[in-house]
Amino acid sequence: MTGVKKRPAALFIALIGIIILFDLTLARSQLFVEDMELLSIAIALDFVIVIPLLLYFIHVRRQRKNMIAVAPFALLGFLALLLILPSPAHHLLQLVALVIIPFELAYVVYIGYKASRIFRSYKANLMQLHYPVAALRKSMTDEIGSNRWTALLIHELTMLYYAFFSWRKKQAVAPHTAAFSYHKESNWLIIVLFACKLLVLEGVLFHIVLAQWSHLVAWLFTIGNVYLILLLIADFRAMVLNPIAVSKHTIKLQYGLQMSCEPKLENIESISTIKFEKLTNEQLKTSLAPLATEANVLLTLKEPIVATALFGSQKSVRHIYLFLDQPQHFVTECQQHMQVDQR
Structure with a gap:
């Protein structure tokens, strides 16, 4: 399965590699000097139309996204032309700019529209979920889908929020937790x-x-x-x-920006205080642990769950290591809820 998923990306990289190598060779050849106007337009078409279309049909369309999503790549292609084509051919790029500008303006309008929808959705989700990160994640995944780029964007926006806009905010704690x-x-x-x-x-x-x-x-x-x-x-x-919150059925775990998940209490096999020891490489594959802090609580799950780590990366974990200020109180609270669920 992994090989199948990687083939479209490999195909795209191979095709654009061939196109760029051919165009670079052509731009430095005597043939280009002899027919600069025609060949400049041909190279420009490769960079602002052919490569973005290849990206759309090979990758973007599989994610069911609109073709306007490749508009930034047309702009990048135009900027690349300024570096690739010799100075005498730059005046011809004005014609290319006239084609690109309307698409770029349409893309800006599209992004503004999406941003306004995300903002409205965020305010509604925050009222319901109580946690800014959870509300932002739900709003963005609902509007633009769930993939690694969305996860990375959520991480960066979350970082900016807590670094600049969180200084007068209060703790996010849902009722009855x-x-x-x-x-x-x-x-x-x-x-x-x-x-x-x-x-x-x-x-x-x-x-x-x-x-x-x-x-x-x-x-x-x-x-x-x-x-x-x-x-x-x-x-x-x-x-x-974002303190760790324990409710009747779940643990809301937003450990800074380092890890985020919501294990169900019914899925917890064991929970206990521990004296932390360095994890082996094999243990790290199925575990989450705080950075540069010795954990004092271990949650072992019956079935693995997907957790979000730094930079929006996702990982299937079965063991969650935590440091808490009151580890024994946390363990007791979880065990009490687990016993109620088992009755």
Whole structure:
């Protein structure tokens, strides 16, 4: 099955590789110099029409998306033409721009329409689900579908929300649930502060050094450092605002930005406090555990569930390791609900 799923991507990469290699060779040949106008238009058609259409028919259409979804790739193709075609041929690209601009404007309108629908859906889902991340995830998957790119986009929007817009928000706790914090007694705040300080000092030093070689690389490195700082801050804010919640039938687990899932109590095989030991590579394949924090609770499930980890990646897990400020109280609460369910 895995091989079958990868074939469309491999086919697309192979086809565009052949097209780009052929066009690059043609743009640097004597034939191009002799008939620049005609061949410039032919190469432009490859980059702004043929390649986006190949992407649509080989990949996008399988996901039942509108053809307008490939409009950004036409713009990328146009920008690539500015690098590929020699300067004397650039005046011909004005004709290509006249074709692309209406499609790009239509794409902007389409994105605006989708964004407004997602925002309205988010407000309605937040009233029902009480958790911003859960509400955003449901709204976006309902509107644009569920795939790895949607999951990554949700992760990035969630990070921005907790890094910039969460400072006056209160804890997200649904009614009739018992909430358990996991940020007060851990060393995660110390790690975050130390890592941010290191990233700032290291960022300044390395930016100066790298700028001697390449300003572009220096700024890319600095942007990467800023992103990591925002990710660490957002993760800790998400921890503060999203305690683990135990209800009659489920555990709502939004552990910062590091992991998210909702195991059913009826699916829990065992739950207990533990003294954490380093997991083996084999154990890591079916487990989730907090970063740089020694877990003190282990949930073992009867059947694996799909959990969301950093950057929206999904993983089938059967063992969930957690750190909680009151581990024994959490275990007792879960066991009481489990006993009620078994009656």
